[in-house]
Every structure is written in C-alpha cells, then in structure tokens.
Amino acid sequence: LAKTTQPISMDSYEGQEVNITCSHNNIATNDYITWYQQFPSQGPRFIIQGYKTKVTNEVASLFIPADRKSSTLSLPRVSLSDTAVYYCLVGDPDSGAGSYQLTFGKGTKLSVIP
Amino acid sequence: NAGVTQTPKFRILKIGQSMTLQCTQDMNHNYMYWYRQDPGMGLKLIYYSVGAGITDKGEVPNGYNVSRSTTEDFPLRLELAAPSQTSVYFCASSYLYKEVSEKLFFGSGTQLSVL
Numbered sequence A: 001l002a003k004t005t006q007p008i009s010m011d012s013y014e015g016q017e018v019n020i021t022c023s024h025n026n027i028a029t030n031d032y033i034t035w036y037q038q039f040p041s042q043g044p045r046f047i048i049q050g051y052k053t054k055v056t057n058e059v060a061s062l063f064i065p066a067d068r069k070s071s072t073l074s075l076p077r078v079s080l081s082d083t084a085v086y087y088c089l090v091g092d093p094d095s096g097a098g099s100y101q102l103t104f105g106k107g108t109k110l111s112v113i114p
Numbered sequence B: 001n002a003g004v005t006q007t008p009k010f011r012i013l014k015i016g017q018s019m020t021l022q023c024t025q026d027m028n029h030n031y032m033y034w035y036r037q038d039p040g041m042g043l044k045l046i047y048y049s050v051g052a053g054i055t056d057k058g059e060v061p062n063g064y065n066v067s068r069s070t071t072e073d074f075p076l077r078l079e080l081a082a083p084s085q086t087s088v089y090f091c092a093s094s095y096l097y098k099e100v101s102e103k104l105f106f107g108s109g110t111q112l113s114v115l
Helices: none
Strands: A009-013 A018-023 A033-038 A045-050 A053-056 A061-064 A070-075 A084-090 A108-113 B004-007 B010-013 B019-025 B031-037 B043-051 B054-057 B064-066 B076-078 B087-094 B110-114
Touching: A009 A018, A018 A084, A018 A108, A033 A061, A045 A053, A045 A061, A045 A070, A070 A084, B004 B087, B019 B031, B019 B087, B043 B064
Parallel strands: A009 A108, B010 B110
Antiparallel strands: A018 A070, A033 A045, A033 A084, A053 A061, A061 A070, A084 A108, B004 B019, B019 B076, B031 B043, B031 B087, B043 B054, B064 B076, B087 B110
C-alpha cells in the first residue's frame, strides 16, 4: 500500500512562505500526488496535483523530486485564512483495477499566527 | 452548481436506532465514497462505489451498508447505531480521468452523535 508521512503540525507567521513535505517511499509509477485542504467543520478541498517536477496554480506550488519519494507543498505568503489541515495523498495501486482507494492520514495542521 | 449534497447536517441517535445518511451529486461522477472522521483524526474510507450497482468495502465498513441504484445517489445506512459510530461523515465523488489519482469533491458533512 502506498503510504504517506507528513508532520503533525506546523506554525507560521502571516506573510511567510510555508513548505510542507510529504514522504511517500512506495509511490507507484502511475501514481499522482494530490494535496487537499480542510477547514474546521468542512469537507476537504482539492488544492493541487502533480506527477513530477513542479506544478503551480493560483493557490500553491508542488515540488516533486526526480525519485518522487517525497513532495513539498509550498504556500506563498500565508494569511490567517490558510489555517487548516493539509493532507497529502497518493493513489493506492493495490486496490485493484478501477477501484483505487485514496487514504487520508492525519494530515498536517497548519496554524498561521498574526 | 450544487456539487455534492449531504443530508442531514446534524443528527442525534439513540443506541440501537437506525438511519440513512443521504448523499447526491450532480456532476455525473462515476465514483462515490463515504468517509468518517473522528475528532483530530484523518478520514477513513467506509464504502465506495465505482458506478451504479457496484459497491465495495473500504477500511472501516462494519456497521454500515450502502447502495448505488443511480449515478447521482449514494446513501449510507447505519443499522443498530453504537456510540463508536459517533463521528463526522463525509460523502465525496470523483470522475476517473487518470488511472490512479482522482480529484475528490466533498460534501459539507453530517455530524452524528450516538448516545
């Protein structure tokens, strides 16, 4: 089973860049890496997805090294509203054809301090 | 667009009661999922469906049942509610466009307490 490891929590001041790293040593060749954000009392929300190198959208950047055994979510100039739990997911190649189960770990709780 | 809609938002059950959590999506997604989230924890997959008429167990299926008679609807049934089923339940859907990685769209959740 593809498994991810990420820090339990992080603190950051407003305006700083935040980097959250996720380890996924057993990532499969066809797996993509996906990050979700969850605010209290809400369902998770898709942030960004990538396969290799770097992906950037209006919210974040995702850096993936050549060996793809880790990935880093980068949030530029965070604000108080970025306080949330961030989950790193990879596809589960052992779930069988056409039925991939995405596993959410405990995620990283980011607290942005004024 | 409505996206994924869950009802009810809150519910209190007595031990042994039964109920159905409703979930519907209007995005014509083929995959649908039910997760539960206990306080301070990640999400655990209960059941999922890859299309109408097809369902399968996730990580924690005991005490739950599902059905998928249409593409839009994926209700979750709790039989004989127990305090261990106190949790927040999220329904999600996705459209398989890559082989192993899918964007999930989540509902706003149902907070269930079993007393």
